[in-house]
Amino acid sequence: MNLNLSAKNISADLSHKKIPEKYQYLFSEKYFLFLNAVLEKMVSGHQKLMLQRNSHLENGYDYDFLKETQSIRESNWKINPIPEELLNRQVEITGPVEKKMIINALNSNVKVFMADFEDSFSPTWEKVLAGQHYLREANNRTIDFIDDRGKQYALNEQVAILFCRVRGLHLNEKNIFFKNEVIPGCLLDFTMYFFHNYQILINKKTAPYFYIPKLESHEEAKWWSDVFKFTENYFGLDEGTIKATVLIETLPAVFEMEEILYSLKEHIVALNCGRWDYIFSFIKTQSNDPTKVLPDRKSVTMDKHFLKSYSKLLVNTCHKRGALAMGGMSAFIPSKNPEENKQVMLKIKNDKILEVKNGHDGTWIAHPGLAEVALSTFKTAFSDSPNQIGFMNKSLSISKEDLLTPCSGPKTMNGLIENIFVSLNYLEAWLMGNGCVPINGLMEDVATAEISRASIWQWIKHNQSLDCGQLVTRKLVKEILLEQKLLIIKSIDRVHKFEQASKLLEQLILDDEFVPFLTLSAYELIN
Incomplete structure (x- = not known):
């Protein structure tokens, strides 16, 4: 393949497009050796998983709980213990890996900031590299920012815990080539964040934490487990050093939640209800079925039966296996109009009350101005407890039909x-x-x-x-x-x-x- 680019050869297999000078330090020789090793180990498995996804989408698939993994669902096991600092995740804020956003989010009155290379991010080459640079600065506590009005932004003494959400398995990075093929974007995001931050974090008695999006099967979860274990072994770290939360935001994954937890049991700490992508996946995976048509988007809310079933099943599944069950994103943002803002806050509160009642241990917000109402809702419900991981709805029975029957509207x-x-x-x-x-x-x-x-x-x-x-x-x-x-x-x-x-x-x-x-x-x- 003739790249016809200003490409630098790193090895016989690895090459890249031009890297802006200020980010060239990210691509050290040691980093390239690590990236090359991960790609050599994991790319073929990734290709097989993508072929499997495409086959299910093109040929149709009977979405149901798997008979071949019934023994996993029925046997007695737990995930590895959750690190103490991750037991309280009552409110998490999410946003793209942009400097001002990172500072404001880490300074917010929340437990976790999920720095996002995925759904809230447009992955231009410059922004991908800048995002990695800013996250390294954040972990080193050297990040700062002065806006056009001269206002200065810097980190508070106490900040939220940082998670990095990598791109989904389907998204490639077109600026890096392995054996003349573009590489999975998630592997660039993961390897670069890990390589440049793991030692900083371990020195602070914490660890690299990740959010994994859009998984569709336990085989994909097993692939990520292999990525984590290979990385830990490569750097001589204890197995389970890396911790991850998996977003359950595809229809296929909701039928394999226990298997996903089992496949990642050394590394996983929680599942998250990625409600918006889940609704999209509900449409996409059943796009040719005229009986699965959904109404106006604003009518498809979490109190509808098929979505409430998804939420409650996730909670029971997580708590049964010792994992946290995170609620989803409220997409509302504060209004400058006082009356409108009252309505926004009421909607947020009601949404979070529903999540608490369903058994969730925490939730997501998209704006710092929503932190107080979300946090007060969970704090009031939990009293002095960091979570409600002991909550189990023992009478809950969720069928295939509960999950696959669309709402009307x-x-x-x-x-x-x-x-x-x-x-x-x-x-x-x-x-x-x-x-x-x-x-x-x-x-x-x-x-x-x-x-x-x-x-x-x-x-x-x-x-x-x-x-x-x-x-x-x-x-x-x-x-x-x-x-x-x-x-x-x-x-x-x-x-x-x-x-x-x-x-x-x-x-x-x-x-x-x-x-x-x-x-x-x-x-x-x-x-």
Whole structure:
């Protein structure tokens, strides 16, 4: 393969595109040796897992609890003990690996900050490397920032615990090549964060902590276990030094939660309800089934039976095996209007009360201004306890049908227009390098945008009629998309990529075949 790039050869197998000078220290010889070793060990397994995923999606799959792993579900075992500092994770904040965000999040009144290379992040090469640089500075406590108004940002004496969320298995890193092929983005994210931070963290009597997204099977969990064990052995560390939380945010994974915990039992500490990606996965994995069509996005809430079943099953599964059960993201953000803000806080509180009642040990927020209401809800419920890991709903029985039966609700013209508006605005922001975008009072990321564009595709595919009687057709959607694009362009005064975003969105929602991830196509359009 002729790269025709300014590529530097590292070994016979490993090469890369141009690295900005200020980040070249990240690519030391020792780091490259480690990366090369991990790729040599893990890439072939990754390729097999991706083939398995594609086969399930293309050929259909009977989603159910696995007969071949029934013995794991029925036998008596626990995950390794959770480190003491991770027993209280009542509120976690998430956000992209950008300097100001990192400082504000670590200084927030929360237990954990999940620094994100995934759904709230647009992975331009510059931003990927800058993110790693900032996280190293954060762990060294040398990170600071002065904004345009001269306001200075620095870390408080006490800060939240840092977790690093790597990219999903499906996302590649097109700037690094192994044997003339692009590498899994997750392995760049993992190896670089680990290599540059593990010793700093161990010296502070803590360890490298990771969030693992979008797993679809226990085989994928086993692959990550092998990555962790290989890394620990490579650096002479005790097995189980690395700790991880796995997001249960795909429909296939909800049927294999015990097996996922078992496969990672030396390293895992929690599962998390990634509710927005889970809703997207519900649509995607059953996209050709006309009986699985979901209503307006705002009607698909966690009190609906299929989502409440998912939440409660996750809680029971985790607590049975000694793991924490984390709740999901509230996408609301504070409003500057006092009356509107009261309503936002009430919605947040009610959402968190539902999670507490379901048995969750903690939750996610997207904005520091929501920390107090979320934390007070969990503190009040737990009294002096850090979690409710002893909670078990012994009468709970969740069937395949509980998880696979969609909720009913309205399908409205406003819902269709909002889906197009959100998808278009988010895609444009992502192409401009911003993966976390406030739109209409909600913090939108890849997961919420995926729901919006998947819902449009599903309504077209299955000839859905809106409540007003209007049939959802390609023609109608194209007309609304053009109208929304022109309105947005008219209302802004900046450099933009709405033409590119509109063209991409049209492909995503009008193609005959469902495109598995919008980021796969969008990634080709960024540097």
